[in-house]
Amino acid sequence: MKRFQVYMENPVSYRDILDAASRIEGIAVRTPLIENLYLNDFTEGRVFLKLENLQHVGAFKFRGAYNRLSALDTTARQAGVVAWSSGNHAQGVAAAAKMLGIEATIIMPEDAPYMKIENTRAFGAHVHLYNRYTESREEIGTHIAAEKGAVIVPPFDDPYIIAGQGTIGLEIMADLTVLGIKPDAILVPCSGGGLCAGVTIAVKETSPNTQIYTLEPAAYNDTEQSLAAGHRIKLTPDSTSICDALMAPSPGELTFPIMHAKGVSGISVTDDEVKAAIRFAYQALKIIIEPGGATGLAAILAKKCTTQNKNTVLVISGGNIDPHQFRECIR
Amino acid sequence: MKRFQVYMENPVSYRDILDAASRIEGIAVRTPLIENLYLNDFTEGRVFLKLENLQHVGAFKFRGAYNRLSALDTTARQAGVVAWSSGNHAQGVAAAAKMLGIEATIIMPEDAPYMKIENTRAFGAHVHLYNRYTESREEIGTHIAAEKGAVIVPPFDDPYIIAGQGTIGLEIMADLTVLGIKPDAILVPCSGGGLCAGVTIAVKETSPNTQIYTLEPAAYNDTEQSLAAGHRIKLTPDSTSICDALMAPSPGELTFPIMHAKGVSGISVTDDEVKAAIRFAYQALKIIIEPGGATGLAAILAKKCTTQNKNTVLVISGGNIDPHQFRECIR
Structure with a gap:
């Protein structure tokens, strides 16, 4: 306690x-x-x-993402990671995941800067787009993570x-x-x-x-x-x-x-x-x-x-x- | 010899x-x-x-210009400096001259990038524009330097x-x-x-x-x-x-x-x-x-x-x- x-x-x-x-x-x-x-x-x-x-x-964002992912154990790494982000955390997690051989799914708003979406995809991450004004990225991300048994990588907390x-x-x-x-x-x-x-x-x-x-x-x-x-x-x-x-x-x-x-x-x-x-x-x-x-x-x-x-x-x-x-x- | x-x-x-x-x-x-x-x-x-x-x-260009100007003696510094340049040497000489309290005249082509001309002026240099295709910057510069007794600061030689x-x-x-x-x-x-x-x-x-x-x-x-x-x-x-x-x-x-x-x-x-x-x-x-x-x-x-x-x-x-x-x- x-x-x-x-x-x-x-x-x-x-x-x-x-x-x-x-x-x-x-x-x-x-x-x-x-x-x-x-x-x-x-x-x-x-x-x-x-x-x-x-x-x-x-x-x-690469710093925090790499620090988080490199601290995961083998089992967690195999299950993959899920993150939501308007763009920079997305790219950071995608790049760190690629370096460490971890599968990454990223939830991004469909109106995020095009460059950020494209770069995230270029690192090999699965990108799931959502509507910033009508959908909850937390709900979508939590659902996907539960399905895959994947670790959620929060953007700041x-x-x-x-x-x-x-x-x-x-x-x-x-x-x-x-x-x-x-x-x-x-x-x-x-x-x-x-x-x-x-x-x-x-x-x-x-x-x-x-x-x-x-x-x-x-x-x-x-x-x-x-x-x-x-x-x-x-x-x-x-x-x-x-x-x-x-x-x-x-x-x-x-x-x-x-x-x-x-x-x-x-x-x-x-x-x-x-x-x-x-x-x-x-x-x-x-x-x-x-x-x-x-x-x-x-x-x-x-x-x-x-x-x-x-x-x-x-x-x-x-x-x-x-x-x-x-x-x-x-x- | x-x-x-x-x-x-x-x-x-x-x-x-x-x-x-x-x-x-x-x-x-x-x-x-x-x-x-x-x-x-x-x-x-x-x-x-x-x-x-x-x-x-x-x-x-700032590096060479500062090295040249800071090596001038007091008499030379008082006479000022003259340089010709399409833009970056111009700015380099102008900035170094300002730091060292030396008057600078710069001969620049009238079709040089606007940003380079404006920046050179912003450092307090006198800018003399010339036509790159019909005039010789060396002649103009040599003439001005002779009139003022100023030191010519060449761009590379x-x-x-x-x-x-x-x-x-x-x-x-x-x-x-x-x-x-x-x-x-x-x-x-x-x-x-x-x-x-x-x-x-x-x-x-x-x-x-x-x-x-x-x-x-x-x-x-x-x-x-x-x-x-x-x-x-x-x-x-x-x-x-x-x-x-x-x-x-x-x-x-x-x-x-x-x-x-x-x-x-x-x-x-x-x-x-x-x-x-x-x-x-x-x-x-x-x-x-x-x-x-x-x-x-x-x-x-x-x-x-x-x-x-x-x-x-x-x-x-x-x-x-x-x-x-x-x-x-x-x-």
């Missing part, structure tokens, strides 16, 4: 993130942390970008997933330590909160004074509202967002207490601010960022976060954006 | 490149060397991309410029050494040959068996032809290329002997192959590459270079491409 309680309070430890780092070493991309002249000038500070758009499958994403925090701290820098703030795109919870645990262990922010689209700022209220709030949004990867209606059961306990705050951005960030990344940074991944840069450019004389880190979480949308952004 | 002869045979030494590395340390971006799952799968080898599109001004670009070779070797890898081949985009000559000196010092290739657009393959003939050939191209940065009609007086003595070979690619590479970089790598910078990737994707079971390095030399052209490439 005591052990269970400790687990619920502390489902992921710093040690779990170090273990995840060992599992993904030499397999995941050790993504670069870069600075840019224009961005430093504009912000009157130093801004470091952690380029997870250069990760396998073009998004950080899982200790292995959180620990895998947390390796990003370890790498940020390692690279900044070489430069003799402690980060004042880290801006993390947030859907269910797996990435943010993992990064928070990893960073706060060695730099307790660093402020962590979640970044969300204004229409889906459930985490910002939940953190302010001190409890989980579930939204029923009446508008949509171009940030297809960040449209969770509430933070996770495991992820929220972690973020809340560590003093994480929320920032939200508009679609127009996100488009401006994608355009800036094209012109000045020479990288492709998808809408959800550009939310931190959007906040910086819109002056929603103090950067003057500070060291700020942006987690650029992914780069999977369909050409028609990208072309529109850089017009 | 003997010293002069030694200089002409050996205008740039490995030591000069180490000195350049000290000068630019902490000022130029230490650009990442990345791998990609799709590219390794496709090539059946390991391909490493040196991302100089993430360098200041979006191109490697200068020992400091070559040594500055050579720092890319040092960084590639350092990063590969950490991985325990010797490169079998390095593919370097080539206009006048400053980048290739510098990289060749840096790499061959510690890895003499690495094969270096120059990459050129098919209509401007003067270096490929010169290296095959054993002497400098000047082309009078009757067609154009989308590779605006690689349209020199002949390799340099200083750069050619270096490349030739070290056994460099030439590869050329078509505009369509370059466009396919830009599209691939968008979809799979999540980075923006300009046409000239994408020539190495174009050669790999078009199977013009053996990659199976080999370690191949691509120098991604720049990312300054106008939106209308980029939009066309990813359509």
